[in-house]
Amino acid sequence: MAIKKLVLDDFYEEDHFSLIGIHCTIEDYRLAFLLNKALGIRLTRKDKDFDNNNLKTTFSIFEWEDHTQFNTWNLVSxxxxxISSEMNENLDSLFSFDQMTTQTHHLVSEYKKANFLLKINNELNFKKEKLILEKILNIDHVITAYSIAANALKSKDQLIFN
Structure with a gap:
């Protein structure tokens, strides 16, 4: 009996995108406004935040579909x-109190220090990506921005927004 092998690499089409990490301390809507102004794009807030695998974590997301260049731009936190509260009832105490705990989750855990990620579908050439980075770095409130190699990410599946 012959053994047949199906290789899924033939059917799997890898998504090509450019990814830029942005460090800043401003709110997401303010950064989207400043990026729109600096890059000449039209990022708008999506109706629903990005839900990360039902882990009770949601990330704000802005999107713009550029129909002339056939690109989709996403700005995601x-x-x-x-914040969760736990009822702490100590038997030796007369009073019970709520203990508030704060947990911080990251969409891309390899880049925990990046506050925002700018994902551009359809991989850009080096010159265009460099030009976009220069324009982002000229924004006053942006501390730093840098290109992230998407093929080296372990959590690349977290960046599928559709």
Whole structure:
């Protein structure tokens, strides 16, 4: 009996995108406004935040579909803080109290220090990506921005927004 082998690499089409990490301390809507102004794009907030595998973590996401260049731009927050309260009843105490704990989750855990990620579908050439980085770095409130090699990411599946 002959053994047949199916290789899934033939059917799997890898998504090509450029990824830029942005460090800044401003709110997400303010950064989207400044990026729109600096890059000449039209990022708008999506109706629903990006839900990360039902882990009770949501990340704010902005999107713009460029129909002339056939690109989709996504600005997504890389951090999510979850506040939970636990009832602490100590038997030796007269009073019970709620203990508040804050947990910080990251969309791309390899780049925990990046506050935001700018994902551009359809991989850009080096010159265009460098030009975009220069324009982002000229924004006053941006501390730093850098290109992230998407093929080296372990959590690349976290960046599928559709």
């Amino acid at each position: 890389n951090t999510c803080k979850v």
